Amino acid sequence: MLEMKFDIVIIGNSAGAVGCIETIRSRDKDLSIAVISDEKYHTYSRALIPYYLAGKIDLEKMYYRPLDFYERMNITPLLGKKAVSIDFKNKKVKLDSAEEVGYDKLLIATGGKPFIPPMEGFDRNLDNVFSFVSLDDALEIEKILPISEKVVILGAGVIGLMAAEVLVEKGLEVHVVELADRVLAPVVDEGTSQLIEKAFEEHGVSIYTGLTIKKLNREENHVKSVVLTDGREINCDFMIVAVGVMPRVDLVKDTPVKVNRGILVNKKMETSVKDVYAAGDCAEIYDFITDDRRLLPLWPNAYYGGRIAAINMLGEEAEFEWGTSMNAMHFFDLYIINAGLNVTDEIAEKEGYEILSRFEPEKKVYRRIALKDELIKGLIFVGKVDRAGIYLNLMRRKIPVTEFRERLLDYDFGYTKLPESIRWNLLKNEVILGII
Amino acid sequence: MPKVVAKPEVCMGCHLCEVWCVVAHSNSKDIVKAFKYEKTPHPRIIVDENLPEVFAIQCRHCEEPDCVFACISGALYKDESGRVVHDESKCVGCLSCVMACPHGGIVIDLDNRKIVKCDLCEEIGFPVCVKMCPNEALIYEEG
Numbered sequence: 130m131l132e133m134k135f136d137i138v139i140i141g142n143s144a145g146a147v148g149c150i151e152t153i154r155s156r157d158k159d160l161s162i163a164v165i166s167d168e169k170y171h172t173y174s175r176a177l178i179p180y181y182l183a184g185k186i187d188l189e190k191m192y193y194r195p196l197d198f199y200e201r202m203n204i205t206p207l208l209g210k211k212a213v214s215i216d217f218k219n220k221k222v223k224l225d226s227a228e229e230v231g232y233d234k235l236l237i238a239t240g241g242k243p244f245i246p247p248m249e250g251f252d253r254n255l256d257n258v259f260s261f262v263s264l265d266d267a268l269e270i271e272k273i274l275p276i277s278e279k280v281v282i283l284g285a286g287v288i289g290l291m292a293a294e295v296l297v298e299k300g301l302e303v304h305v306v307e308l309a310d311r312v313l314a315p316v317v318d319e320g321t322s323q324l325i326e327k328a329f330e331e332h333g334v335s336i337y338t339g340l341t342i343k344k345l346n347r348e349e350n351h352v353k354s355v356v357l358t359d360g361r362e363i364n365c366d367f368m369i370v371a372v373g374v375m376p377r378v379d380l381v382k383d384t385p386v387k388v389n390r391g392i393l394v395n396k397k398m399e400t401s402v403k404d405v406y407a408a409g410d411c412a413e414i415y416d417f418i419t420d421d422r423r424l425l426p427l428w429p430n431a432y433y434g435g436r437i438a439a440i441n442m443l444g445e446e447a448e449f450e451w452g453t454s455m456n457a458m459h460f461f462d463l464y465i466i467n468a469g470l471n472v473t474d475e476i477a478e479k480e481g482y483e484i485l486s487r488f489e490p491e492k493k494v495y496r497r498i499a500l501k502d503e504l505i506k507g508l509i510f511v512g513k514v515d516r517a518g519i520y521l522n523l524m525r526r527k528i529p530v531t532e533f534r535e536r537l538l539d540y541d542f543g544y545t546k547l548p549e550s551i552r553w554n555l556l557k558n559e560v561i562l563g564i565i
Numbered sequence: 566m567p568k569v570v571a572k573p574e575v576c577m578g579c580h581l582c583e584v585w586c587v588v589a590h591s592n593s594k595d596i597v598k599a600f601k602y603e604k605t606p607h608p609r610i611i612v613d614e615n616l617p618e619v620f621a622i623q624c625r626h627c628e629e630p631d632c633v634f635a636c637i638s639g640a641l642y643k644d645e646s647g648r649v650v651h652d653e654s655k656c657v658g659c660l661s662c663v664m665a666c667p668h669g670g671i672v673i674d675l676d677n678r679k680i681v682k683c684d685l686c687e688e689i690g691f692p693v694c695v696k697m698c699p700n701e702a703l704i705y706e707e708g
Contacts, residue, residue, distance in 0.1 A: 177657060
């Protein structure tokens with residue numbers, strides 16, 4: 130049996146892993162690092178799957194980092210090998226190849242796995258039911274596309290809707306089934322959902338809200354049609370399940386690593402076991418808005434979590450203090466950025482948020498900002514999303530908006546709309562003052 | 566790290582930095598052709614204006630670049646000189662960087678469904694906004 134030993138071992142090969150590797154190498158060139166992944170591919174970006182299937186990028190551009198990345202970073206990739214268990218006492222990761230990989234520090238960045246709700250007639254042998262989260266999914270869908278005319282997508286979240294856009298633009302008849310009474314309900318308010326639904330309607334996508342799939346009608350291992358909870362039947366050539374992802378935590382089940390919905394980490398990204406860190410979609414991480422842990426399975430949080438873990442692994446101090454819910458999305462020509470809490474009208478009334486909003490339906494422009502205790506707690510920008518990061522910065526730095534609240538909805542909002550003291554404090558290293 | 570720094574007290578908001586930024590990033594490098602006969606001009610420097618307050622800001626080439634952390638495609642990265650570089654061929658226009666940039670330094674180019682940002686005039690060798698500012702309200706710190 131082969132045994133290896135590294136200073137740092139990372140399980141996972143996406144944003145969290147790369148954030149960890151790049152941060153370590155920006156500070157240390159000598160520590161030995163290994164990356165373990167059950168996927169055989171060079172690090173790639175799951176978020177690019179819709180762009181790849183749409184034909185906007187070729188396969189080579191799916192790679193998240195150049196092909197010489199592992200070499201340049203001087204790390205050992207152990208790809209196509211699945212970590213099957215961790216011996217925390219002897220600090221070893223066991224692989225399905227029977228190899229053992231010793232570590233001094235370990236990062237678990239195993240990501241998420243698609244959730245598949247119970248449906249009569251479903252099993253893993255079906256050859257035309259796919260998720261939309263891995264390169265293998267994308268390659269399988271690519272194969273079946275030329276011989277398909279109709280698709281059913283279960284789930285109208287970000288992934289389901291991006292899939293719907295790609296497939297309708299490919300000329301397919303697209304049906305999207307969503308259990309909630311509107312699309313993207315966990316992420317945006319009613320007004321934004323309506324704008325999105327309208328965009329899909331205009332492009333010929335059928336969306337069925339308040340419904341789910343009760344039953345799959347199959348012919349051997351092939352789904353021929355789905356039956357919705359209202360009894361309606363929709364024929365399809367294939368089906369995509371995009372209900373959401375759950376943390377991939379099988380590896381630490383029934384181990385000393387504490388898991389709630391995801392692996393629990395503190396602000397240093399440490400798990401309950403010494404020298405073991407977690408980041409990305411597998412972890413339950415701190416949201417600076419609520420100052421509490423929750424699942425925030427989003428690309429920037431994963432990279433940033435891997436980065437914070439790396440700094441702490443190296444014995445320096447850093448805390449995960451900039452994470453929250455954040456999405457940059459686009460459907461057809463509708464661009465949307467949201468950050469922080471999704472404060473719907475109902476939540477605002479119940480929990481005492483003040484809503485500032487500006488809505489120009491004919492221009493498909495909508496801006497909505499939720500305030501509490503004079504702080505921005507959530508924002509949704511539709512249509513005009515320019516410079517949204519300035520608002521996220523105000524949120525992260527907990528800047529009270531008292532003196533500039535009437536400016537917040539200006540489309541050209543920027544630093545000159547802030548009082549001088551706040552402005553130059555935020556930009557103190559970026560400008561030169563005091564010359565006159 | 567290298568970056569262009571503004572002196573707000575002597576900026577009068579003439580927008581010439583924006584004009585010359587467009588020229589510097591045009592195909593022709595000709596001011597008339599750049600504005601009248603090339604694709605929609607998108608200056609990569611933004612005159613942040615609320616008169617009498619005005620100053621110009623662009624990508625800060627941050628030590629800890631939030632845009633790079635947020636970029637889903639690997640189009641944004643920090644090179645060895647400390648610049649934050651945008652590889653346009655890898656950009657899919659997701660605008661995650663627009664969401665992340667605390668300075669509002671990323672410019673959206675909707676025509677191409679991509680972003681553009683300050684590259685410190687890599688092609689020319691020196692930031693043109695600095696060179697052409699009539700008030701010397703911009704200086705280049707090579708870092």
